Amino acid sequence: MKHHRVLRIAAKLLIPFIMLFGLYVQFHGDFGPGGGFQAGVIFAAAIILYALIFGLENARKVAPTRIVTMLISAGVLLFAGVGVVPMFLGANYLDYSPLGATQQSGQHIGILLVEFGVGITVAATMIAIFFQFAGRGRDE
Amino acid sequence: MTFVLAHLNYWVVVVLMMIGLYIVVSRGNLIKKIVGLNIFQTSVFLLYISLAKVAGGTAPIADERFTVYANPLPHVLILTAIVVGVATTSLGLALVVRIREAYGTIEEDEIDLQDDEE
Amino acid sequence: MIAPHLPALQVVLPLIAAPLCVLTFNGRLAWLLALLVSWAAFAISVALLLQVLAAGEPITYALGGWPPPWGIEYRVDILNVFVLLIVSAIGAVVLLYAYRSVEREIAPDRQHLFYAMYVLCLTGLLGITITGDAFNIFVFLEISSLSTYALIAMGRRRKALTAAFQYLILGTIGATFYLIGIGLLYMVTGTLNLVDLNQRLADVQDARAVLVAFSFVTVGIALKLALFPLHLWLPNAYAFAPSAVSAFIAATATKVSVYVMLRLVYGVFGVDFAFGAEPLGMVLFVPALIAVFAGSLVAIFQINIKRMLAYSSVAQIGYIVLGLSLATQTALLAAVVHLFNHALMKGALFCVLGCIFYRIGSVRIEQMAGIAREMPWTMAGFVVAGLSLIGVPLTAGFISKWYLVQAALEQGYWPLAVAILLAAPLALIYVWRVIEAAYLQPVPAGREPVREAPLVMLIPTWILVLANVYFGIETSLTVENANRAAALLLHGSW
Numbered sequence: 110m111k112h113h114r115v116l117r118i119a120a121k122l123l124i125p126f127i128m129l130f131g132l133y134v135q136f137h138g139d140f141g142p143g144g145g146f147q148a149g150v151i152f153a154a155a156i157i158l159y160a161l162i163f164g165l166e167n168a169r170k171v172a173p174t175r176i177v178t179m180l181i182s183a184g185v186l187l188f189a190g191v192g193v194v195p196m197f198l199g200a201n202y203l204d205y206s207p208l209g210a211t212q213q214s215g216q217h218i219g220i221l222l223v224e225f226g227v228g229i230t231v232a233a234t235m236i237a238i239f240f241q242f243a244g245r246g247r248d249e
Numbered sequence: 250m251t252f253v254l255a256h257l258n259y260w261v262v263v264v265l266m267m268i269g270l271y272i273v274v275s276r277g278n279l280i281k282k283i284v285g286l287n288i289f290q291t292s293v294f295l296l297y298i299s300l301a302k303v304a305g306g307t308a309p310i311a312d313e314r315f316t317v318y319a320n321p322l323p324h325v326l327i328l329t330a331i332v333v334g335v336a337t338t339s340l341g342l343a344l345v346v347r348i349r350e351a352y353g354t355i356e357e358d359e360i361d362l363q364d365d366e367e
Numbered sequence: 368m369i370a371p372h373l374p375a376l377q378v379v380l381p382l383i384a385a386p387l388c389v390l391t392f393n394g395r396l397a398w399l400l401a402l403l404v405s406w407a408a409f410a411i412s413v414a415l416l417l418q419v420l421a422a423g424e425p426i427t428y429a430l431g432g433w434p435p436p437w438g439i440e441y442r443v444d445i446l447n448v449f450v451l452l453i454v455s456a457i458g459a460v461v462l463l464y465a466y467r468s469v470e471r472e473i474a475p476d477r478q479h480l481f482y483a484m485y486v487l488c489l490t491g492l493l494g495i496t497i498t499g500d501a502f503n504i505f506v507f508l509e510i511s512s513l514s515t516y517a518l519i520a521m522g523r524r525r526k527a528l529t530a531a532f533q534y535l536i537l538g539t540i541g542a543t544f545y546l547i548g549i550g551l552l553y554m555v556t557g558t559l560n561l562v563d564l565n566q567r568l569a570d571v572q573d574a575r576a577v578l579v580a581f582s583f584v585t586v587g588i589a590l591k592l593a594l595f596p597l598h599l600w601l602p603n604a605y606a607f608a609p610s611a612v613s614a615f616i617a618a619t620a621t622k623v624s625v626y627v628m629l630r631l632v633y634g635v636f637g638v639d640f641a642f643g644a645e646p647l648g649m650v651l652f653v654p655a656l657i658a659v660f661a662g663s664l665v666a667i668f669q670i671n672i673k674r675m676l677a678y679s680s681v682a683q684i685g686y687i688v689l690g691l692s693l694a695t696q697t698a699l700l701a702a703v704v705h706l707f708n709h710a711l712m713k714g715a716l717f718c719v720l721g722c723i724f725y726r727i728g729s730v731r732i733e734q735m736a737g738i739a740r741e742m743p744w745t746m747a748g749f750v751v752a753g754l755s756l757i758g759v760p761l762t763a764g765f766i767s768k769w770y771l772v773q774a775a776l777e778q779g780y781w782p783l784a785v786a787i788l789l790a791a792p793l794a795l796i797y798v799w800r801v802i803e804a805a806y807l808q809p810v811p812a813g814r815e816p817v818r819e820a821p822l823v824m825l826i827p828t829w830i831l832v833l834a835n836v837y838f839g840i841e842t843s844l845t846v847e848n849a850n851r852a853a854a855l856l857l858h859g860s861w
Binding site for chain 3: 270273279282286289290293296297300323326329330333336337340341344345347348351352360364
Binding site: 175179181185186190193200204205206 | 372375379382383385386387389390392428429430431432433
């Protein structure tokens with residue numbers, strides 16, 4: 110897409126805002142509609158748009174497959190790991206209350222971390238799915 | 250007629266469900282099967298979402314202006330089910346891609362024909 | 368400190384191990400990690416069994432500290448701890464066996480992913496069994512199913528792909544049916560907790576939505592447990608999966624689905640509703656009886672021995688569902704014992720076939736001719752496990768059939784007892800075909816001479832084979848606990 114100047118410039122303008130919006134949906138999930146699932150998909154959409162306009166090879170430089178794979182696992186680990194921490198603090202699995210000074214702040218911290226884990230995994234998974242399908246039959 | 254209108258959401262659900270299931274059973278094209286499966290699953294999502302509706306209720310976001318909210322639990326359940334659906338669809342499509350590479354076709358009858366020759 | 372958290376750890380340990388396996392990027396490391404975790408899961412289920420037996424009542428664990436019925440509850444009673452035990456045992460033993468087999472059958476850059484999928488599948492199966500929440504069952508069902516589809520697709524032949532795809536379509540339909548049923552139940556009762564559902568359903572049994580929910584759930588689970596005529600996904604899935612996967616899922620996946628059916632029919636809808644108000648007994652009895660005969664008959668004509676065992680699984684599931692459909696103490700005892708014993712038989716038999724595949728690269732009967740002279744220990748394992756499958760005395764298979772026949776006679780269904788006895792020779796025929804080929808026929812021309820299977824594969828195989836003999840003689844663990852489980856299902860306590 111070397112010659113489509115309008116597309117390239119529009120994408121360059123849009124991508125930072127898509128990413129910012131993804132982060133907003135991620136961290137505003139405490140107070141309004143949002144959360145890891147939605148944020149992850151929006152964030153991945155930025156990378157996918159980049160891949161569509163600037164080509165798969167360039168996108169793979171931005172998000173190398175190995176790192177994407179590691180992020181998928183890291184998100185799940187964060188999710189499951191945050192749940193395990195309360196077990197050492199005398200509470201049940203996934204009971205985030207002991208993570209903070211009060212029950213409310215503990216739950217708040219727990220959910221924030223868990224949603225972050227979800228966001229990472231969802232974003233990385235969406236990118237991985239796109240790369241897999243887009244790259245199939247090209248580099249083999 | 251009022252019976253139909255009063256249960257409009259269920260009619261939509263049932264119609265979508267039957268369309269989806271019919272496509273899965275009747276089409277030999279593997280991609281179309283997955284499309285049918287998606288329609289079938291979507292009908293169930295609609296069933297859950299519509300049963301969460303509370304008359305006069307608003308979206309379940311806490312605010313002092315409102316007292317009646319829709320039931321958020323089915324929403325959460327269906328968020329999970331949608332994610333499962335996405336995973337199923339992408340796994341299914343990935344299998345179709347590999348079937349195409351191995352057989353050179355995505356039509357079920359042609360695949361069966363090749364399998365029988367082995 | 369750790370004892371009260373065991374129900375959560377049972378599921379969480381393999382769940383955490385799965386992403387770690389991916390992160391190793393190394394087949395051997397991933398295998399070690401998976402092995403460690405699966406044996407830990409086995410140890411946990413043994414500890415849970417002891418806890419439950421000592422407590423004499425269900426152990427509950429409130430996830431997130433939210434008390435049931437609002438939060439998700441893990442509820443361990445004598446029935447599901449028994450299923451946990453067999454699932455984690457098979458998972459652990461087959462993983463020990465898997466290393467060499469996977470080395471041969473899976474590309475090196477994918478082995479760590481294979482083990483990640485394997486422990487994820489284990490997570491799903493254990494989760495289905497331990498949870499006390501209807502929607503949570505759906506989530507774990509999909510975790511185990513999705514990883515199973517991926518595992519089957521790793522088979523070496525291209526037919527594995529179509530088998531996985533077919534399983535994906537039918538499995539998703541089954542799970543979605545279950546989801547519809549749960550949605551309707553939630554609509555009527557406003558709860559998802561299994562115990563709470565059971566109590567609230569008592570007031571609304573006449574509602575048409577409950578009947579519809581009951582039908583959807585039953586059909587959905589029947590698809591998952593491959594009850595005739597909903598078994599079409601099973602033969603190819605078992606036949607073309609990698610050897611270790613066949614052994615693992617043939618022994619566990621359908622058993623866990625049987626458990627879900629037991630739990631929902633008896634524990635949620637209740638025996639009076641399912642067998643009194645609604646004719647579930649007949650609805651399950653007829654297909655189960657057809658499954659016993661049709662599965663065995665089709666098995667006799669299979670050339671691919673893995674496929675033969677798959678059809679035999681359809682027949683054996685028929686026996687389990689027969690017990691389930693009779694709804695008496697002895698019949699349920701037979702169903703639960705057979706659930707346990709069949710896992711041992713099929714685990715052992717598929718492990719044997721994996722050993723043969725490892726050496727000769729085929730499981731077709733003409734290729735297996737004369738193999739007993741070259742692989743005597745492997746084939747001896749097949750003979751013993753095969754006898755158990757037929758139901759010869761002193762093997763595990765005899766125990767379960769014995770109780771099933773007794774259950775039929777107690778009810779005065781003597782034609783059923785005769786039918787069960789008549790089906791045994793059918794199993795004898797298909798097991799004998801393999802034994803005859805392996806022991807009595809000459810080695811086919813052109814097959815390279817082979818050695819005995821490696822010890823790391825032979826030992827896990829023989830653990831399962833000897834378990835078949837052990838549980839055929841010493842039945843206190845299986846029969847006593849199954850008896851308690853049957854009492855729990857019928858009367859709500861043991």
